[in-house]
Amino acid sequence: MTGEEEALAAAEVVRSGWLTQGPKVAEFERAVAGYCGTEHAVAVANCTVALQLSMVVLGVGPGDEVICPSMSFIATANAIVHTGATPVFADVDPGTYNLDPEAAEAAITSRTKVIMPVHQIGMPADLDRFNEIGKKHGVKILEDAACAIGSRYKGHIIGGHSEMACFSLHPRKIITTGDGGLITTNNAAYADRLRLLRQHGMSIPDTVRHGARKVMLESYTEVGYNYRLTDVQAAIGIEQLKRLDWIVERRRAIAARYTAALSGHAWLIPPFEPEYATSNFQSYAVQLADDAPISRNDLMQWMLDQDIATRRGVMLSHLEPAFAGRPVPNDLSNSEAASAKSIILPLYPQMTEHDLGKVLSTLNAVTRSREAAR
Ligand SMILES: *Cc1c(COP(=O)(O)O)cnc(C)c1O
Numbered sequence: 001m002t003g004e005e006e007a008l009a010a011a012e013v014v015r016s017g018w019l020t021q022g023p024k025v026a027e028f029e030r031a032v033a034g035y036c037g038t039e040h041a042v043a044v045a046n047c048t049v050a051l052q053l054s055m056v057v058l059g060v061g062p063g064d065e066v067i068c069p070s071m072s073f074i075a076t077a078n079a080i081v082h083t084g085a086t087p088v089f090a091d092v093d094p095g096t097y098n099l100d101p102e103a104a105e106a107a108i109t110s111r112t113k114v115i116m117p118v119h120q121i122g123m124p125a126d127l128d129r130f131n132e133i134g135k136k137h138g139v140k141i142l143e144d145a146a147c148a149i150g151s152r153y154k155g156h157i158i159g160g161h162s163e164m165a166c167f168s169l170h171p172r173k174i175i176t177t178g179d180g181g182l183i184t185t186n187n188a189a190y191a192d193r194l195r196l197l198r199q200h201g202m203s204i205p206d207t208v209r210h211g212a213r214k215v216m217l218e219s220y221t222e223v224g225y226n227y228r229l230t231d232v233q234a235a236i237g238i239e240q241l242k243r244l245d246w247i248v249e250r251r252r253a254i255a256a257r258y259t260a261a262l263s264g265h266a267w268l269i270p271p272f273e274p275e276y277a278t279s280n281f282q283s284y285a286v287q288l289a290d291d292a293p294i295s296r297n298d299l300m301q302w303m304l305d306q307d308i309a310t311r312r313g314v315m316l317s318h319l320e321p322a323f324a325g326r327p328v329p330n331d332l333s334n335s336e337a338a339s340a341k342s343i344i345l346p347l348y349p350q351m352t353e354h355d356l357g358k359v360l361s362t363l364n365a366v367t368r369s370r371e372a373a374r
Pocket residue numbers: 046047048049072073075076118144146147167168169170180181
């Protein structure tokens with residue numbers, strides 16, 4: 001959701017002449033750290049590179065293993081491959097569709113450096129459990145929080161619960177800068193290294209060099225990357241952050257209406273929110289029961305015939321051609337069952353009671369039509 005405020009903020013940056021990695025990026029980072037209650041926030045080009053850089057900072061490289069769910073957007077696994085490490089897929093919990101802490105623990109080997117839980121479509125994973133497991137085995141926890149900005153774990157905004165948390169600002173997520181990514185952390189050394197690596201390994205950032213009264217010559221201390229966010233994007237992000245609480249509130253209210261209407265439904269199972277989790281409901285996914293009178297794909301078509309666009313539930317990375325031929329050492333049956341039978345219903349902040357009523361009555365019409373056909 002973007003409006004006039006974002007347009008004006010972007011235009012102001014264009015007029016200012018400082019277009020990338022400048023004062024607006026710094027201001028956006030301070031605002032994000034304030035919102036998340038963390039010491040630091042580092043803005044980068046997208047969440048995929050946020051994850052990659054975070055793993056580089058944690059020392060992940062060739063020969064290492066990173067445990068993650070297969071049931072996630074493919075960027076989770078891609079980011080691991082980009083570091084040279086091997087993604088090791090572990091199964092999800094059938095209740096929350098989040099990485100199962102016990103399955104992740106069982107997948108630890110002497111090569112495991114990081115466990116990467118994903119807050120599935122905004123639903124926080126059980127971070128205390130992951131931190132316990134990490135401590136016990138000397139493995140770091142890094143959160144793929146791509147969908148989870150504004151979600152809470154045990155009442156606290158996601159961002160400061162593990163080594164680092166990575167957020168996406170793609171338009172499909174809760175707030176957007178077109179493309180963009182954020183890393184939050186309470187570790188100053190991590191933040192410094194992230195800032196160095198995102199800008200070619202340059203020892204003196206442009207913001208410092210331009211403001212200096214003495215000539216400063218930068219050096220390049222290691223092989224870095226160009227993963228900068230632009231000031232145009234950051235200015236949009238500052239405005240988006242102001243809308244975040246309202247967006248989360250609206251999404252939670254609509255999700256609550258769905259869940260109330262679907263609880264006790266004959267063949268649809270609403271999402272489960274554990275007591276430790278407060279989801280931002282970036283998406284609202286329901287499961288078809290085993291005895292549902294319609295297949296998942298037929299249900300999507302049924303809805304589309306009434307002009308209601310749905311999406312399939314979260315994908316499985318290990319079944320995509322990009323990951324074919326890699327060994328799948330762990331049982332992923334919960335992931336496979338959940339992915340095949342889930343569907344994402346429309347949920348957006350501007351959704352009206354009328355829109356919601358149409359989705360629910362179209363779903364309920366399936367039962368009536370199947371009973372009539374019998
Ligand atoms: C969207 C998403 C990403 C990738 O984010 P980008 O900003 O598009 O790079 C990574 N992980 C998960 C779970 C996502 O949903």
